[in-house]
Amino acid sequence: MGERMLRGAPAAPGLAVGRAWSREVASHESRLVASDGREREHARALAALAQAAEDLDALAAGLSEEQAEIVRTGALMAADPALSAAVTVAALEDGLPASDSILRATEAHAEEIAAIADETLAARADDIRSLGRRAARLAAPGASEGGEAPPQSPPPPSAILIAADLGPADVAELAGSLVGIALIGGGATAHAAILARSLGMPMVTGLGPDVLDVPAGALLLLDGDDGSLVVEPTAERARAATGAMQTRERERERDAADGARPAVTRDGRRVTVLANVASVAELEVGLRSGAEGIGLLRTELAFLDAAEWPTEAQHLEVLEPILQALGARPAMVRMLDFGADKCPPFLSGTDQRGLALLVSHEGAFVDQLRATLRCSRDRDVRLLLPMVDHPDELAAAQRLIEHTARALGVERLPAVGAMIETPAAVGAVRTLAAAADFLSIGTNDLTAEALGVDRFSVNDARAHDPAVLRLIALSVNAAHEAGIALEVCGEAASDPVMLPLLVGLDVDELSVGSARVADVRRWIRRLGLGEVSELAAIALEMAGADEVEAALAPLARRLQSGEGSDAVAEGVDRGGRILALGP
Numbered sequence: 001m002g003e004r005m006l007r008g009a010p011a012a013p014g015l016a017v018g019r020a021w022s023r024e025v026a027s028h029e030s031r032l033v034a035s036d037g038r039e040r041e042h043a044r045a046l047a048a049l050a051q052a053a054e055d056l057d058a059l060a061a062g063l064s065e066e067q068a069e070i071v072r073t074g075a076l077m078a079a080d081p082a083l084s085a086a087v088t089v090a091a092l093e094d095g096l097p098a099s100d101s102i103l104r105a106t107e108a109h110a111e112e113i114a115a116i117a118d119e120t121l122a123a124r125a126d127d128i129r130s131l132g133r134r135a136a137r138l139a140a141p142g143a144s145e146g147g148e149a150p151p152q153s154p155p156p157p158s159a160i161l162i163a164a165d166l167g168p169a170d171v172a173e174l175a176g177s178l179v180g181i182a183l184i185g186g187g188a189t190a191h192a193a194i195l196a197r198s199l200g201m202p203m204v205t206g207l208g209p210d211v212l213d214v215p216a217g218a219l220l221l222l223d224g225d226d227g228s229l230v231v232e233p234t235a236e237r238a239r240a241a242t243g244a245m246q247t248r249e250r251e252r253e254r255d256a257a258d259g260a261r262p263a264v265t266r267d268g269r270r271v272t273v274l275a276n277v278a279s280v281a282e283l284e285v286g287l288r289s290g291a292e293g294i295g296l297l298r299t300e301l302a303f304l305d306a307a308e309w310p311t312e313a314q315h316l317e318v319l320e321p322i323l324q325a326l327g328a329r330p331a332m333v334r335m336l337d338f339g340a341d342k343c344p345p346f347l348s349g350t351d352q353r354g355l356a357l358l359v360s361h362e363g364a365f366v367d368q369l370r371a372t373l374r375c376s377r378d379r380d381v382r383l384l385l386p387m388v389d390h391p392d393e394l395a396a397a398q399r400l401i402e403h404t405a406r407a408l409g410v411e412r413l414p415a416v417g418a419m420i421e422t423p424a425a426v427g428a429v430r431t432l433a434a435a436a437d438f439l440s441i442g443t444n445d446l447t448a449e450a451l452g453v454d455r456f457s458v459n460d461a462r463a464h465d466p467a468v469l470r471l472i473a474l475s476v477n478a479a480h481e482a483g484i485a486l487e488v489c490g491e492a493a494s495d496p497v498m499l500p501l502l503v504g505l506d507v508d509e510l511s512v513g514s515a516r517v518a519d520v521r522r523w524i525r526r527l528g529l530g531e532v533s534e535l536a537a538i539a540l541e542m543a544g545a546d547e548v549e550a551a552l553a554p555l556a557r558r559l560q561s562g563e564g565s566d567a568v569a570e571g572v573d574r575g576g577r578i579l580a581l582g583p
């Protein structure tokens with residue numbers, strides 16, 4: 001059989017070459033239980049749920065605090081009274097055996113959540129299914145009365161797990177014995193993906209049902225960077241991937257030794273590289289890779305399941321450990337960016353987003369400001385305002401910040417930055433730059449808004465589009481005219497095609513996912529400002545994203561492989577045309 005490629009979405013970066021492996025899914029004979037046995041099955045089901053919660057707590061004890069918190073959400077779900085009520089109906093009224101009662105109740109709960117028009121919440125459905133499978137195993141007829149699950153065979157060496165979906169506890173449990181994870185469904189915001197990223201386990205989601213046809217033991221090449229899975233790759237492709245993995249490993253070791261070296265282009269342009277984080281675990285990965293601080297702290301991610309606006313104390317609880325781990329380095333703490341795909345249940349249905357939503361809920365905004373200002377004493381904390389659309393919103397926020405700081409007796413006001421994420425903000429960018437202390441472009445939203453596409457559509461939302469590049473160039477110029485720094489903190493900042501263009505457009509700071517910090521720092525050292533400035537000027541005039549990508553692809557390849565990086569300098573000819581840059 002020849003090689004076959006399946007396409008999904010990248011959920012945790014890295015390459016893996018290994019053998020396909022699936023866990024047996026607990027399958028139970030759906031016999032009905034006679035009325036005199038129903039109490040017993042009911043009690044067995046509830047005991048299995050309680051045991052699953054206990055096991056998850058024990059599993060969490062061996063993890064870092066941030067990872068443990070994710071795994072513990074499974075234990076909380078197991079204690080949800082609505083879930084026990086559904087199990088009771090299935091076991092006592094409908095006469096299902098214990099394990100089937102659990103599977104039916106968790107599946108119904110998962111389907112309800114999956115139907116919510118909110119990607120992040122919908123992703124929690126996988127966590128519930130995973131809990132259901134765990135508890136069902138414990139309640140299965142082979143399990144001991146003490147709640148010991150029937151033994152599961154461990155994965156063979158170099159296994160790549162293939163599954164329909166996965167919960168965070170499965171990732172935590174299997175991480176040490178797998179080399180990668182390939183899922184039918186799931187998404188990059190699922191807890192399982194967050195945990196895989198923090199544990200450095202390559203993961204691809206959304207591969208579709210075809211992935212289940214992959215025979216056990218088949219050789220696989222999983223690419224968590226581009227979201228693909230190659231089944232039975234040719235010997236040549238597998239060798240190249242193994243070589244790339246070894247190169248990365250060597251680079252990682254060198255990066256660790258090089259951590260303190262600044263990211264400077266070959267001709268001396270220094271670019272600050274910061275990390276996008278939402279947790280201590282992510283920050284630790286970023287700092288180990290040489291991040292110079294936090295360029296984007298996504299504070300809303302800690303509160304996506306919240307039942308109401310977070311209080312000052314809750315904000316402090318999330319912020320303090322992160323800022324403590326950061327030490328004296330700078331942190332751009334973004335104020336809550338709720339709305340659109342990041343909507344907790346209590347805001348469901350709102351059509352407001354980011355700063356507009358905060359300004360119209362002043363009390364909640366002040367709570368977050370108070371917490372942030374309180375933890376910012378003696379630290380380099382800067383405030384970042386999300387989805388700024390109009391200078392009036394920025395002015396209203398600044399008034400509130402000043403007022404809150406005065407009330408707290410904070411003498412030195414923190415720097416306040418405006419995120420540029422909409423064409424309207426770019427339209428007002430000179431006024432915004434004159435009023436703000438720094439600007440930060442969120443390329444994820446800016447690209448989607450400028451092109452009128454869904455930001456999660458990999459094929460449509462391409463920041464490489466010259467229309468987006470022009471908006472970035474306008475913003476950089478406005479910031480520099482106003483004498484302030486401009487940061488880019490969207491995914492584009494760590495894209496090997498975009499990176500040369502951003503450096504060429506004179507962006508001062510890049511903030512990227514923690515796992516990308518080392519790559520970005522290394523790529524910057526391979527660039528020359530002279531040639532990327534010319535490349536950027538040419539790209540601004542191109543007709544579309546395809547043309548930009550075709551022109552930059554050879555350079556992007558060389559950045560990633562590290563081969564012939566000196567030749568990159570010869571990429572632009574005297575007449576300003578891009579020469580064939582490779583391969």
Ligand code: PEP
Nearest residue numbers: 442443444445489490491
């Ligand atoms: C962005 O839009 O590029 C950004 C960094 O913000 P978020 O992805 O959190 O919306």
Ligand code: MG
Nearest residue numbers: 421442444445
């Ligand atoms: Mg955004």
